[in-house]
Amino acid sequence: MNDAAVMHNHALAPSDLARLDARFPVRNVAVNGGAVVSARECGSGPAIVCLHGIGSGAASWLDTALLLEADARVIAWDAPGYGDSAPVAPAAPTAADYAQRLHALVDALGLESFVLVGHSLGALTAACAARPGSTLAGRIRRLVLISPASGYGAHSRAEAGERVRSQRLATLAQVGIAGMAAQSAARLLSEGASEQSKRWVRWNMARLNGPGYSQAVELLCGGDLLADLPPAMPARVACGALDVVTTPQVCAEVADRCGVPLELIANAGHASYVEQPQAVAALLRDVLAA
Template identity: 35%
Template sequence: MSADVLAPAVTDVHVEEAGDHGPLLLCLHGIGSSSAAFAPQLAEISAYARVVAWDAPGYARSPDPEVPLTLDDFADTAARLIRERGGSAHVLGVSWGGAIALRLAVRHPDLVASVIVADSSTGSGTDETKAAGMRARATELAALGPRAFAEARGPRLVSPGAPADLVRRIVDTMAASVRLPGYGYAAESMASADLRAELPTVAAPSLVLCGDQDRVTGIEGSQAIAGALHKTAFVIVKDAGHLANQEQPERFNAWVLSHLRITARIPEQELSSCL
């Protein structure tokens, strides 16, 4: 992939950044969220790495794209963020962000030092019913508006026993993050995605995580990813739903840092307080 390939009509994206040393960790949120989803990672992992979390094009504080974007376009936009910071990045993607991270690793292997995929799937395009359901989400958002849409979907993203304050934060983040047309472009990118054939070509080492109570993509979705990748570890995060990085941040961060210790060669003594 040529270094000058950029997503069409994406002039800028908003990012949150923390940390001033160590490897670059680029965080790509799920389809109903924003950079706010990575508050626990920005707060904790930034002691060991430079953490960058985006608002995807058309989400939260990022401008709306001028034309529809495909999964390739989202991946190319993420690639531009890495290039702007020099070198390569470890890419952490949650749910839809995991699909983007994997496509990024295929299209721009020189920019991806490793991939961390959490509570994701091989794409809704693997099943006609799933694809239709994903496309219907944009219509639902238009009909309900962001707040009602978030209140309907948010509680399913965590385990049934999740604290009420966490559920409120997730609903509030979704309501403040999603809007059309960006959400519709994201939904179509996922509805069209079938990553099964390309996963074996991912050269970067990977970590695949999934909450043991994920009611959205489920453990089987993460297993399908892990089983197709050549250099991978698969982890079940206890007492977590679809948003394991938010519901069990200490456990999630410990696994991410263990992965970075191996792939980015962070000295073990630097991580002793966390692991």
């Protein structure tokens, strides 16, 4: 299926696209080393940098960002290999490769202090950037992990990681990005999610790039979130109460490693900031106040 067909099958209303482009516009930021990072931005004030998960993109943060634009400068990147962002060089990248690209982006944007938010796979990059000894840690005011993916890089999870790698890459080869969007998007939301949330998740997933997704699968299977925790700064860990991807039980282990209680987001599945943007915005507003 070609790109035009993908967009037709998972289209948003023209008014939604116009709202995205007008209120949370995208731009390509040239970073050190000649690469480009695609990012969306709105608002003014203290900076919040948001990192999406494996099946999403910068645009997915729209509703949460707009709720915060009076309080903060909200920046969401397209991870390497997503959107117009240049991929990182290794075929099997590590969290450190993505964290290095994040460092280049915040340098290019002139951010000396910011809150870093990592959702799902984005938590691997965020935790690596925030670990003790990281060259970026001193500029991160707070770390927020939402439904963090722990990764399969620990020795005890290696066998499971091989299964996940094989399954995800086989699915990509068999049904492509469009098929993944049709089959997988519903799992990211609770059964009570609105039709708008479902369309938004499908649209973001349908815009994935195959090579960038494949690199992200390698990051997921080789990453070890717990090895980078606790971070060098205060942290908050949250999870959708109805999350079946990174369950509250799994996220509680991450919160325990950070020395904080797990915060549950009511009536939300994995993509909680899409499904319950008011609750996630309230959490981030509270982080800013701290």
